[in-house]
Amino acid sequence: MDLLKSKATRRHNTINHQCFVKCVAAVLAGICIGYWILTRFEITLWKPVYPLNILLVGDWGRDGSHNQSLVATQMGKVGEKLAIDFVISTGDNFYDTGLSGIGDPQFATSFTNIYTAPSLQKRWYAVLGNHDYMGNVLAQLDAALVLRDHRWFCRRQYQLKRYLCQPPLSGLCNYAVDFFFIDTTPFINEYSLPGIHEMFDWRGLAPRDIQLQHQMKALDQALEQSTATWKIVVGHHTIRSFGHHGDSKDLISKVLPILEAHGVNAYINGHDHCLQHIKSNDSKVHFLTSGGGSKAWQGIQKAKKSELHFAYDGQGFLAMSLNERSLNFDFYDAFGNNLHSIHIGK
Numbered sequence: 366m367d368l369l370k371s372k373a374t375r376r377h378n379t380i381n382h383q384c385f386v387k388c389v390a391a392v393l394a395g396i397c398i399g400y401w402i403l404t405r406f407e408i409t410l411w412k413p414v415y416p417l418n419i420l421l422v423g424d425w426g427r428d429g430s431h432n433q434s435l436v437a438t439q440m441g442k443v444g445e446k447l448a449i450d451f452v453i454s455t456g457d458n459f460y461d462t463g464l465s466g467i468g469d470p471q472f473a474t475s476f477t478n479i480y481t482a483p484s485l486q487k488r489w490y491a492v493l494g495n496h497d498y499m500g501n502v503l504a505q506l507d508a509a510l511v512l513r514d515h516r517w518f519c520r521r522q523y524q525l526k527r528y529l530c531q532p533p534l535s536g537l538c539n540y541a542v543d544f545f546f547i548d549t550t551p552f553i554n555e556y557s558l559p560g561i562h563e564m565f566d567w568r569g570l571a572p573r574d575i576q577l578q579h580q581m582k583a584l585d586q587a588l589e590q591s592t593a594t595w596k597i598v599v600g601h602h603t604i605r606s607f608g609h610h611g612d613s614k615d616l617i618s619k620v621l622p623i624l625e626a627h628g629v630n631a632y633i634n635g636h637d638h639c640l641q642h643i644k645s646n647d648s649k650v651h652f653l654t655s656g657g658g659s660k661a662w663q664g665i666q667k668a669k670k671s672e673l674h675f676a677y678d679g680q681g682f683l684a685m686s687l688n689e690r691s692l693n694f695d696f697y698d699a700f701g702n703n704l705h706s707i708h709i710g711k
């Protein structure tokens with residue numbers, strides 16, 4: 366018995382000794398070949414501080430062109446650093462005219478074959494943009510797409526709750542974030558005008574007035590019932606923007622009052638092919654544009670400095686990290702530079 370024990374102890378010591386030698390060698394190798402040991406260390410530190418980390422990108426599907434691939438590569442790197450939980454797409458998922466059907470090869474050439482980094486192999490929660498409505502709109506909503514790529518999740522309007530406690534406590538957690546995904550294309554009056562109306566696939570929707578009433582009521586009720594620490598609304602079209610398209614009057618009149626009434630923390634959109642952070646003194650809502658997934662460089666309009674906190678008209682994406690006390694956003698360009706950070710505290 367004693368012999369076995371001492372043998373086991375000796376073996377243990379030898380293993381520790383071998384491990385020590387290996388560790389020293391690994392550290393020296395790390396110093397010689399780069400900083401990979403430090404990078405790996407960071408992953409274990411970030412997660413407990415921010416139990417939820419996600420990336421948001423919009424206006425992307427162009428078979429990798431217009432720097433879509435460059436943005437995808439940087440998303441992969443930031444996604445790994447943050448150990449992201451999922452990705453949100455703010456719409457205009459496939460250019461120029463959405464998908465033609467569930468077998469459209471562009472689903473692979475603009476999505477599956479572009480966002481290949483290991484960190485991006487998570488669920489992608491998407492909304493529809495106006496360009497998605499110009500193809501077969503039902504194709505992107507079809508659950509059969511999951512068979513082509515398990516990451517894909519796109520619906521017209523839905524909500525998603527995430528608790529903000531670490532795994533053993535997640536069931537007992539009082540802190541959560543609620544995401545509300547809305548379908549903004551039917552709200553835009555211009556698209557219903559004769560000559561333009563015909564370019565969109567409106568199948569599956571009630572007549573416009575009824576559809577909008579339903580959607581506003583559903584959003585109002587969902588926000589009313591939410592007890593989450595953080596409330597985030599995601600849609601394709603801008604509410605406030607100093608980009609190419611500017612503000613969306615129809616959303617300012619119909620959707621913004623609902624967001625204001627329920628203390629929404631941020632509205633995140635695409636549509637303008639740029640990155641923006643707008644916050645005015647007369648609204649509690651932070652307006653964030655993440656529409657830099659591919660084609661960009663359309664310019665930024667003049668804005669009051671007190672409202673427009675940040676704007677970049679090139680390619681890039683948005684990262685979001687949160688816990689029960691703070692909601693953080695970081696804008697990145699196509700080279701992985703962190704351009705602008707936002708910290709919202711409770």
Ligand SMILES: *[C@@H]1O[C@H](CO)[C@@H](O)[C@H](O)[C@H]1NC(C)=O
Binds near residue numbers: 432660662699
């Ligand atoms: C790609 O990104 C680089 C660097 O931001 C930029 O100079 C170039 O114009 C971009 N190309 C396109 C097609 O947008």
Ligand SMILES: *[C@@H]1O[C@H](CO)[C@@H](O)[C@H](O)[C@H]1NC(C)=O
Binds near residue numbers: 646671
């Ligand atoms: C908004 O508030 C900030 C900080 O309180 C202030 O510096 C700025 O002048 C205000 N802007 C306007 C337009 O009132």
